[in-house]
Amino acid sequence: MAGPKWTEDVKPEGDSVISVRHFSGVWEEPISIDRPALTAFPTDLLGVSLSTVVDAVTAQVQVAPDIPAMIALAAISTAVGGRVQIRIRPGWTEASSVWTATVAGAGERKSAAEGPFSDALRRIEKRLREDALPEIEEAEQMLKVAQARLDEAEKVAVKAKPDAFKLKMDEARLARRQLAELGPVPALPRLLFGDITPAAMPQKASQQAGRMAVIHSEGTLLKQMGGLYNSGASDTGFALDAYDGKAMPVDRVGRDSIAMESAHLAVGLLIQPVILEQLGRKKDDEMLHNGFVQRFLYSFPSSRLGHQDPRGSIAIPGRLVQDLEERLQQLVDELWKNGLVRVIAFTDEASEAMYQFQESLQPRLRRGGDLHQMASWGSKLPGKIARVAGLLALYEDSTTQSITAEQFAAAVALAPYFIQHARLCLDLMGANRDGQLAPARDVLEWLRRRKTEQAGQPFSVRDAQRGVDGNAWGPEGVTSETVTAAIDVLVDRGWAAPVPEEPRAEGQRGRRPSPRYMPHPLIWDKSWRKEEEEVSDTHLRSA
CATH class of the missing domain: 1.20.5 (Single alpha-helices involved in coiled-coils or other helix-helix interfaces)
Structure with a gap:
């Protein structure tokens, strides 16, 4: 245990002997409990056209670039409509649907960051309907x-x-x-679906020749599929098949069943961390183990809340909005509206690069490797990267027939980013080691905000409880028990030390005073902030 150094006295108490630990006044360096600083999305790897739009949305909305970048990938997948297959090599073909999940808290301007992409798709959808x-x-x-x-x-x-x-x-x-x-009357074309239940998905997709996309600034889809609304069982069957573009029958009420030659589902979600934690607490955890959550590309960007400059917002240039819409429109016209599926193939050089990427993952996936605990997600990473490479190539040139080694290299360079962020998000749904540190972080932040005259002074559980009251601490909330547990974490990591109890007079009665704790002086040292340090992918294993 890091932190303070102790002296130890032995005192008799009745017929027994107890050990009393005293804070000696000498502190050791504490162990950081700050969330590791995850890499920001490297937008330059998206290609010139798409990265320019993503950066412009970032500048206007003043969010982390991760949010518009992840939604952009889902928007491209929506416009393709599953009408592309990506052939890496003979015997291995991937569909073109991608699922992205970006974790951001309340007030992070998720809807504003999603807007430019979903609005462009809705304008295209409106024209499709009119035609x-x-x-x-x-x-x-x-x-x-x-x-x-x-x-x-x-x-x-x-x-x-x-x-x-x-x-x-x-x-x-x-x-x-x-x-x-x-035959049946064709349904009006629809690119985007919002709050849709899993049971309605096959029927709605069949009306759109198997095509469906959900881009939403809330986690409704995950709640629906996880059964969080009705405490029911998970319902992910259609989604799992649609991720891979499989054919499936559709039962229609009062009519014969019909068969979809292929179903395709694109997903772009902006969700709050608590939704992932709720999925992890469900008794029916089938959704965590049947491959559903392992098919997502995850992002957990740093918060910009409280660091935004309203005067510094720069409007997205109209030409960029137009370019985004025109490129998505080209994909819709050439692919989404087409009944035929185009195959775009890896060049020999790109296929060789994929071999090398797969080989590099094997030691990391085996027991003892840093990806072993998330092997189900990691084993699917090459396929997900191939899909991203295909979508980025199509955005740059909607007529492309191949994926070059250079294009694949840009996509595979995103792999470290996706690994870092998936590790944290999957942890929230599993052991939730990071989430368990959140209350201690809140207490630490409260200590940093204390008035100058109170800084460095001992504090009690009641003091801390008043300071963090109102924070979201899971189902138990902020109670004396949960605050005590949070302080115990700070003590264990060396950020606080119990203050020895004042000696009591012999025979003194009455309730003992509440325990008090001495805070570490580094709490107020702004030069010692572990969250500002760059951390390697390996270090994230213990996050």
């Missing part, structure tokens, strides 16, 4: 006419005389076949 409306209206009219002809033919057949019955029945059968050949 499709005449065709849909004509289909509805033809269906009504065909249904009326069938109804009339059946009435005539019912009233037909015996010598004409066979002829009228044949006419009714013909009318029924003609009605069946028309």
Whole structure:
């Protein structure tokens, strides 16, 4: 244990002997409890066109670049609509759907950062609907006419005389076949779905030729699929199949089942940390182990809340908004609207680079490696990186047929970022070692904010409880017990030390005074802030 040095006295108490520890006044360097400083999203790896837009959104909204970067990947996947397959080498092909989950707390301007991308997709969706409306209206009219002809033919057949019955029945059968050949009326095109339940996903996707995307600034989708709303079981079957572009049957109420040749789901979520923690506390944890959460690319950017400059916000140049929309529109026109699937292949050099990347992961995935505890996620990382490489190549050139070694190198350079952030997010859903330190961090921050005359003075559990009251500390909340547990962490890490109790007069009665704690003087030393240090990927293993 780091922190203060102690002296120890032995005092008799009745027939027993107890050991009393005293703070000697000499402090050792404490162990940091600050969250490791994760790498910011390297936007330059997105390519010139996309990185320029992401940086502009960052400057306007004043958020971490991670938020618009992750939403941008989901937006591109939405525009592709699953109409691209990425062939790494013979026998290995990846779909083009990506799932991103970016963790940000309340007040982090998540909606504003998502807006430029989802707004562009909604404007494109509006044009798709306007173009499709005449065709849909004509289909509805033809269906009504065909249904009326069938109804009339059946009435005539019912009233037909015996010598004409066979002829009228044949006419009714013909009318029924003609009605069946028309098929269902096409649904209005839809790119984005918001608050949708897992049960409704297959039906809605079937109306869009299997295509579906959810880009949302809340974690509603995770709550729905995890059963957090109704304490029910997880429901991830459709999503898992749609991630890989699989075919599936769809049961329709009151009608025959239909088959989707392939289903595709793109996801871009901005969620609060508590949602991941709630998933980890569920009794039914199937969602954590069936590969669902392992398919996401995660981001946990640093907070800019309280560090934003309202006067420094720079509006996104109109030409960049136009360029973003035009590129997404090209992908929709050439791919989303197309019934055929385009295959874009890795060049031989890119395929060799993928071999090397896979080989580099093997020691890290095995027992003792830094990825072993998250091997299910890590083993899927090459496929996820291949998908990112394909999407970035398509954004730069919607007609591309291949992925070069240079393009793959840019995507694989994102792997360290995704590994760092996934480790923290998966921890929140599992052991939650980082989340368990949050109350102690709050107490430490309260100590830093204390008035000058109180700095360095002993404090009690009650003092700390008043100081952190109102903070979100999970289901138990801020109580004397949870505050005591938080202070115990500070003591264990060397940030505080119990103050010895004043000697009591022999025979003195009454309640003993509440324990008091001496804070470490480095709490107020701004030059000693571990959260400002760069940390390597290896160091994050103990985060």
